[in-house]
Amino acid sequence: MNHFLTIEGLTAGDLNGLLDDADEFVEVLHRPIPKVPALRGKTVATMFFEPSTRTKMSFEKAAKALSADTMSFSPGTSSLSKGESLKDTVLTIKAMGTDAMVVRHKATGAPWRIAEWIDQPVLNAGDGAHQHPTQALLDSLTIRQHFGTLKGLKIGIVGDIRHSRVARSDIQAFSTLGADVTMVAPRTLLPVDTEVFDATAKENLDEVLADFDVVYVLRVQAERGGASVFPSLSEYTDRYGITRERFARLKPEAIVLHPGPMNRGVEIDGAVADDPRALILDQVFNGVAVRMAVLFRLLGGESNE
Amino acid sequence: MSDLILAKGTVLTAQGIEEADVRIRDGSIAEIGPGLEGDETIDCEGAWIGPGLVDLHAHFREPGQEWKEDIASGSRAAAAGGFTAAFAMPNTEPATDSGHVARFVASRGAEVGLIEVLPVGAITKGRAGKELAHLDELWAAGVRVFSDDGDVVEDAGLLRQAMDYLAERGGVISQHAVDIGLSSGGFMHEGSVSSLLGMYGIPSAADDVILARDIRLVEMTGARYHVQHLSTATGVELIAAAKAKGLPVTAEVTPHHLAFDHTAAQTTDPVYKMMPPLRSGEDRDALRRGLEDGTVDIVGTDHAPHAAHEKEVPWEHAPNGVLGLEWAATVANTFTDLDQAAFFDRLAVAPARIGQLDGQGMMPEVGGPANLVVFDPNIEWTPTTTVSKSENSPYFGLPLRGKVIATVYQGRVTALDGVPAS
Numbered sequence: 003m004n005h006f007l008t009i010e011g012l013t014a015g016d017l018n019g020l021l022d023d024a025d026e027f028v029e030v031l032h033r034p035i036p037k038v039p040a041l042r043g044k045t046v047a048t049m050f051f052e053p054s055t056r057t058k059m060s061f062e063k064a065a066k067a068l069s070a071d072t073m074s075f076s077p078g079t080s081s082l083s084k085g086e087s088l089k090d091t092v093l094t095i096k097a098m099g100t101d102a103m104v105v106r107h108k109a110t111g112a113p114w115r116i117a118e119w120i121d122q123p124v125l126n127a128g129d130g131a132h133q134h135p136t137q138a139l140l141d142s143l144t145i146r147q148h149f150g151t152l153k154g155l156k157i158g159i160v161g162d163i164r165h166s167r168v169a170r171s172d173i174q175a176f177s178t179l180g181a182d183v184t185m186v187a188p189r190t191l192l193p194v195d196t197e198v199f200d201a202t203a204k205e206n207l208d209e210v211l212a213d214f215d216v217v218y219v220l221r222v223q224a225e226r227g228g229a230s231v232f233p234s235l236s237e238y239t240d241r242y243g244i245t246r247e248r249f250a251r252l253k254p255e256a257i258v259l260h261p262g263p264m265n266r267g268v269e270i271d272g273a274v275a276d277d278p279r280a281l282i283l284d285q286v287f288n289g290v291a292v293r294m295a296v297l298f299r300l301l302g303g304e305s306n307e
Numbered sequence: 308m309s310d311l312i313l314a315k316g317t318v319l320t321a322q323g324i325e326e327a328d329v330r331i332r333d334g335s336i337a338e339i340g341p342g343l344e345g346d347e348t349i350d351c352e353g354a355w356i357g358p359g360l361v362d363l364h365a366h367f368r369e370p371g372q373e374w375k376e377d378i379a380s381g382s383r384a385a386a387a388g389g390f391t392a393a394f395a396m397p398n399t400e401p402a403t404d405s406g407h408v409a410r411f412v413a414s415r416g417a418e419v420g421l422i423e424v425l426p427v428g429a430i431t432k433g434r435a436g437k438e439l440a441h442l443d444e445l446w447a448a449g450v451r452v453f454s455d456d457g458d459v460v461e462d463a464g465l466l467r468q469a470m471d472y473l474a475e476r477g478g479v480i481s482q483h484a485v486d487i488g489l490s491s492g493g494f495m496h497e498g499s500v501s502s503l504l505g506m507y508g509i510p511s512a513a514d515d516v517i518l519a520r521d522i523r524l525v526e527m528t529g530a531r532y533h534v535q536h537l538s539t540a541t542g543v544e545l546i547a548a549a550k551a552k553g554l555p556v557t558a559e560v561t562p563h564h565l566a567f568d569h570t571a572a573q574t575t576d577p578v579y580k581m582m583p584p585l586r587s588g589e590d591r592d593a594l595r596r597g598l599e600d601g602t603v604d605i606v607g608t609d610h611a612p613h614a615a616h617e618k619e620v621p622w623e624h625a626p627n628g629v630l631g632l633e634w635a636a637t638v639a640n641t642f643t644d645l646d647q648a649a650f651f652d653r654l655a656v657a658p659a660r661i662g663q664l665d666g667q668g669m670m671p672e673v674g675g676p677a678n679l680v681v682f683d684p685n686i687e688w689t690p691t692t693t694v695s696k697s698e699n700s701p702y703f704g705l706p707l708r709g710k711v712i713a714t715v716y717q718g719r720v721t722a723l724d725g726v727p728a729s
Contacts, residue, residue, distance in 0.1 A: 089619050109621030110506050111575025119619075130623070131505025170505055193502035194510075 005117050006296050007126045008133045009174040017179055021143050023295035024288070031067065031291060040302050041070035047095055049075045050106040050127070051088070056262060056286065057127050057136075061104045064293035070301070073100065088112065089119055096120050102301055105129075123300040131165045137261055138171035139292035142179060144285045145216055148257055153180030156213050159201070160186045160242055161220030161269055162231075164193050168261045169220060173201045184210055187242065190231040207242050212251055219244050219260045222269050235268055242269065249274045257281050309346035310337070311720065313713070316351030316681060319358075319647050321670040329356060331677040334718035339673055349713050349720070351681045357651035359391025359678035359716060360636060361658040361668050363452070363481070363559060364535055364607030366628070367393075367424070370411065371400025376612035378412065380696040381632070382421040383727035384610065387694050388633040389680040389711035391721070392423040392659070392667045393610075397434065398457035404429035406444035413449060421721045421728065425662060427452045427481065430460055430469045439465070442472055451663040454481035456535060459517060461487055463524065470530035479661060481533045482521055484542075485583060489513035494623050496569040496584040504575065506622070511539040511590065514583055518542055522549045522556060531555045533661055536609050538564050538583035540593035547602045557661050559607035560594045562631045562638035563701060567591070571701070577618045577625030578701050581611070595643045598653055605658045608635045612697035630700045633693060633725070638702065640684050640709030650682075677718040686710040694727055 009017075030038055046065040050058050058074070065072045075095060086094075092103070102123040105113045110130030117124040128134040145152055157176050163169040163185045176183050177200035184202045185192060196203040204210050211217070222238060232238050239245070244258060249271070252258075258270070258280040266272040274280060313329040318339060328343035329336060367381035376384075378395070385393045395412050397403030403412060409426040416424020428445035432438050434455045442453070453473065460466040460482065470480055490513040495501050497508025518534055522545060525532045537543065537558045549556040563581060568588045571579045579585060597603035611628025618625050631638075636654055639645065645653060651670075659668025666676045688710055690702045714722040721728050 087616060087620065089616075107621065109623040110504050112621040114575055115619070115621055165505065167505060170503070193505075194497050194508060195499045195502040198499045198503050 003299055005124045006135060006300060007113050007117065007124065009135045009138050009171045009178070012178065014178050014180065017139070017142065017175060020139055020292065020295050020299065021146055023298065024139065024143050024291040027291040027294040028288070031287070037067050037069060039069045040298055041065070041068040044070040044101040044301050045073060045099055046070045046102050046104060046297065047073045047075065047100040048104045049092070049095065051077050051112070052106050052108040052128070054106050054128070056289070057106065060286070060289040061127060061293050064290050064297055067290065068294055068297055070297070073098070088115070092116050092119055096122070102297065125296060125300070128167050131167050132170060134167040134171045136289070136293050136296060137168050138175035139296070140285055140289040141172055141218070141259060142175050143288045143292055144259060144281050147284070148281065149215065151180070152176055155181045155215040156184070157181045157216040157218060158184045158186055158210060158214040159218040159220065160207060160244070162191045162223055163187050163220065164191050165223055166220050172218065173199050177201060184214070186210060188232055207248070211248055212253065215253065215256050217244060217252065217256060217258050219258060219270050221261065221263065222265055239268055244270045244274050246271050246273055249277070259285060262286070311715070311718070312343050312345040312348040313351050313356055313679070313681060314343070314348050316354050316356035317647065318356045318671055319651055321672055324647060329671060329679070331715060331718050334677055336671055336673055336675050336677050339671065349681065349723070351712065353685060354681045354683040354712050355647045355650070356671065356679060356681050357647065358655040358668050358670060359680045359714060360389045360654045361662065361664065362390050362393040362608050362610070362632060362635070363533070363605060363658040363662050364456070365393040365395055365610040365632060366398065366612065367395045368612060369399065369415065370408070375614055376696045378415045378424060379419045380694070381610070382416065382419045382424065384630070384632040384693065384695045386421040386714050386716065386721035386727045387711065387725050389636050389682060389714050390422055390632060391678040391680070391714065391716040392425060392664060393632070394425045394427050394452055394662055396454065396456040397427050397429040402429045402434045403427065404432050404434065404440035406441060406448040409445055409448040409450050422716055423667065425452070425664060426450055427454050427456070429453070430455045430480065431465065434458055436461055436465065439469060439472065442469070446476065446478065452479045452481050452533070454483065454535070456481065456483045459483050459485050459487065463520060466521070467524050467528060470524055470528035474528050474530040477531060477663070479531045479533050479663070481535055482517070483535050484514050484517040484521065485509070486513045486516050489516065494580070495572045496586045498569060498587055500569045500573050504573070509584055511541060511586060514539050515541045515545065518545050522554065525549070525554050525556055526552070529555070533557045533559065535559055535607060536561045536564065536583055537594060537603060538586050538590060540590045543593045543597040543602055546597070550602070557604040558602070559605045560598055560603045561607060561609045562635045563629055564591065564594050565598065565642045566638050566705070567701065575622045577620065577622050578629065578699055580622055580625050580627055581609070581629055582627040598639070598643050599645060599649070604661065605653050606635055606639050607658070608632050612695050613699050614697055618699050628699070630693060630695050630697065633695070634690055634700070634702045634707065636682055636711055637707045637709045641707045677715050679715040681712040682709060683712055684709045
């Protein structure tokens with residue numbers, strides 16, 4: 003593995019291998035001193051060309067828990083605002099001395115371009131509505147911890163799949179790991195071509211809700227089209243929100259996940275979000291462990307020398 | 308002036324195909340026959356000799372964007388690709404919406420002297436789609452093809468005015484057909500690839516609805532209408548239906564829409580980003596068949612140079628367009644089944660006819676102008692370089708078949724084996 007850009011093309015063995023490593027890092031993170039010296043002397047640059055709090059902090063925490071140094075970049079205070087090109091920005095930061103770059107960009111494919119320009123590992127921390135592969139790992143880890151396996155689970159991903167990099171990565175990871183995935187959204191929020199995904203598409207949530215072992219609630223992205231993709235937030239909540247009533251109709255052992263940040267009262271009721279069967283903070287914790295696993299895989303060991 | 312002999316080629320004349328030599332003297336064809344000798348000889352064995360190619364759709368970027376291309380570098384690329392004439396689209400700065408800009412483009416082309424450069428005039432002032440450009444002035448400057456290329460003429464009422472104004476004289480409306488409501492925000496063909504990438508798509512219907520609308524306006528006005536860079540199977544059907552009705556409608560396909568489909572965009576490498584986008588495999592196949600059977604009249608390159616720094620960005624930020632002039636003939640030969648007569652029809656005769664261009668696209672004949680190309684349809688090669696100022700070619704590294712051996716414009720060799728004369 004030279005880069006970590008996408009879930010596409012990874013096998014169940016690849017994914018489970020990373021999740022097994024992540025399990026070990028979960029154990030590290032539970033130690034009194036939650037730190038190992040694996041990447042001492044390495045420098046990880048977190049390059050978030052699009053604002054993010056949790057993913058950026060999670061990667062930085064993961065790098066530090068492996069004893070790597072971190073450098074960070076944010077577009078508002080950089081030369082990008084003076085017109086510097088993406089390529090020049092990347093080459094400049096690389097010249098300062100980095101060993102890997104973690105990239106978030108609102109343009110699809112940006113991490114692939116960067117991987118063409120530099121000869122060191124690039125980790126995709128989210129590009130456009132395309133891929134967010136470490137999110138898929140942390141979601142898979144959270145489900146695997148709870149159920150022991152994803153094989154045979156029915157997972158419903160509910161909401162704005164069309165504009166969601168989380169959904170694209172999750173569908174590929176969950177189905178590769180043997181889950182039966184359903185996408186639930188109004189047609190304006192489903193991908194135009196649903197056939198390319200290893201998942202079933204449904205428009206009516208109430209028809210399928212009671213089948214799910216996992217309900218994965220996507221964030222309503224008000225900035226993505228708003229009124230042109232659904233008539234109003236309250237109509238969205240009526241048809242697709244995980245309300246207390248809908249939560250009561252889930253299988254008793256079913257769990258609820260959300261990638262955050264949540265719009266309480268829109269796609270998820272506040273009481274549902276705070277229920278013990280909503281494993282949203284477990285997802286956040288696992289995020290650090292899976293990012294340690296990926297960084298270690300790319301930068302640790304001798305195969306990279 | 309000395310005699311140039313094109314020796315042992317297969318010559319496409321008005322009378323048919325013959326194995327012969329061609330003697331060129333004083334800018335004209337002096338003799339066609341066997342065993343000719345002269346001062347300079349180009350070996351054409353195994354190659355086709357026919358009229359120099361004519362491109363109805365090129366972007367030379369001059370005036371205004373000379374860091375991408377200029378009329379000199381564009382002319383070199385054209386000559387290297389076998390062209391002896393090219394129509395320069397008006398999306399320059401300033402736009403070619405008045406007589407003096409059109410005269411500048413034509414005279415700069417003549418000064419360079421490698422090909423004939425024909426300015427295409429804008430339909431609307433500044434290509435802004437609000438009011439008609441100086442159509443009479445453009446006409447007086449020799450413009451016969453009118454287009455707001457780069458942008459559609461969105462307002463059907465305004466387009467109808469332009470058609471009414473030009474119909475009687477026979478001016479050609481060349482439309483970049485795309486519906487803004489359906490296409491806006493889109494970066495690639497709407498389909499399986501855009502869905503996988505999470506990228507906003509441009510549905511095929513965006514092109515089709517404008518073409519269908521425009522065909523109705525042709526019926527209403529009788530104006531000559533040419534649709535640029537056809538990209539959809541439905542578009543091919545619409546053109547076939549319009550022609551069946553006898554409407555004065557013609558269509559072009561670009562080399563890249565013949566060569567690729569939207570799966571090339573899956574890499575998100577911006578070299579494959581253009582408008583209209585690369586569409587499905589079925590669309591690409593329909594375009595190939597359409598060119599073969601003549602429903603699609605011509606290959607138009609949509610040669611669109613962009614500097615490296617403009618394309619070395621994420622897909623969504625990259626400008627649309629690819630180079631094409633140097634490989635258009637080769638790509639058409641590789642991906643479609645055209646015999647010598649059909650090849651020269653689609654790449655020389657028909658584009659000259661649509662563009663109302665005298666002295667070009669003419670079958671070689673004694674006494675006729677020596678605007679010729681020598682094309683070997685069997686040479687297999689892989690492009691790796693360009694003579695354009697820009698390098699945004701999707702063909703580098705792609706094995707292709709057929710090669711331009713020599714280009715002759717006004718009796719002078721303007722390119723030999725891909726190398727333009729200076």
